[in-house]
Amino acid sequence: MTKRALPAYVYVRKGGLLYFERRGQKSQRIKSAPGTPAFALEYAKLLNGVITSEPTGRTFRALVKSYRASDRFRKLATRTRADYDKVLEWVVEKLGHLPADKMQRKDVIRARDANADTIRFANYIVQVIRILMEHAIDKGWREMNPAKGVSLLKSGRDAREAWPDELVQAYRAEASGRALLVFELCLGTGQRIGDVLAMRWDEIENGGIMVKQNKTGQRLWVPFTPELRAVLEQTPRVGMTICAWGKHGRPTSYRGAADMVMKVRKKIGAEGYDLHGLRYTTASELAALGCSDELIQAVTGHKSLAMVAKYAARERQKRRASEAQKLRE
Structure with a gap:
């Protein structure tokens, strides 16, 4: 049916459906067939501003x-x-x-x-x-997902980097107390800072710690590195959580941990490397040692191997480039 055959404000839309569309009035579908008494009644109501929208509840x-x-x-x-x-x-x-x-x-x-x-x-x-x-x-409300394939915005910021070895050593030389403990827990276990701050003394077993990741719900056991083990041996047990502080054993907050670590970062010129970057550092160190994605995942607990590969990519590229250049010697 062409527009010429329809009265004013009535248009044919996708699927051959008819809609009443007039400026200042909500678009309304017309269900009746043109030329019928029902259509004339429906059109008259819309023309006079009577809304006949169908309450579907699908808001x-x-x-x-x-x-x-x-x-x-x-x-x-x-x-x-x-x-x-x-x-x-x-x-x-x-x-x-x-x-x-x-x-x-x-x-x-x-x-x-x-x-x-x-x-x-x-x-x-x-x-x-x-x-x-x-x-x-x-729920049967629709047949396709309009958000599927919609791209995400780019931040424009540089990608997060793993800590260089010289800054890791500089941090260890400068830090003490909880600032060093938080650092070694993040680096030694490869876990997110939120999971690190939630770690408890009673979760330590067989030279490692049982972790339940808050983001994924995954449980995994992570053995301690020698550096982390040494720091834990010097850490007093003042509360339920390993990073607790004060005579009442208060848990360390995220802000508290970030602030104490930032003080050390500023002293050693590591402002560009944050706490989450230590998770990258763990994956990078393991990749440099030749660990497969599966072995790295066993420590970090990443849900997907694709994310593990992303974390380890930089170190692996360096290793492959070194191998390639040696062939030229």
């Missing part, structure tokens, strides 16, 4: 509520759930009243770009909406 607010009640969400690690919740609150606030089954790829991109001043959060919006759309597909 983002309803979708978020359903997702939070799902096994998919409940099985997430505590830290991941907390990160997702920040975005889910944003979705409810900004998109809650909108129909989740009508979202298009352009809408996801618009939401990402509107938050481009905080790149990490903007990228999280894309990732969480992608998950929400998968949940909507599972």
Whole structure:
């Protein structure tokens, strides 16, 4: 059917569906066939500003509520759930009243770009909406995921680097107490700082420690390095957690750990290398020793071998380049 055969404000859209579209009025689908009495009645109501939208209940607010009640969400690690919740609150606030089954790829991109001043959060919006759309597909609300394939924003910052050996040695020479303990725990176990600060004395067994990663929920046993073992032998047990401090054994906070480590980093000129970079350093050291991705993963507990390969790539490139150049001698 052509537009000429239709009355004013009525248009044919994708799939041959008819919509009433007039400036200042919400677009409405017309269900009746043109030329029928039902169509005339429906058109008259729309023309007079009577909204006949169909309440489907498939809003983002309803979708978020359903997702939070799902096994998919409940099985997430505590830290991941907390990160997702920040975005889910944003979705409810900004998109809650909108129909989740009508979202298009352009809408996801618009939401990402509107938050481009905080790149990490903007990228999280894309990732969480992608998950929400998968949940909507599972519920039968839609057939495709508009967030799938939407690219993430680049931060423009240099990629995180592993600590050079000279800075590792400089840190050890300069640091003492908890600043050295936190450093050796991060480097010796290859774990994230949050998991390091949660490590307890009663989790130590057979020359290593049992770790439950907060982000992945994975449990693994990591043996101590000689350097870490030496520091632990000199560390007083003042609380349940290894990094506890004070006569009451208070756990060390992330901010407290970051600040004490930063003081040493400034003294040795290592401001460009952070606590998470020590996780890279562990993988790099193991790669330099010829460890496979599987062996590195056994220590760091990375969920995917692809991430292990990324961490170890720089050191492996150096090793291969050295081998190649030796052939030229």
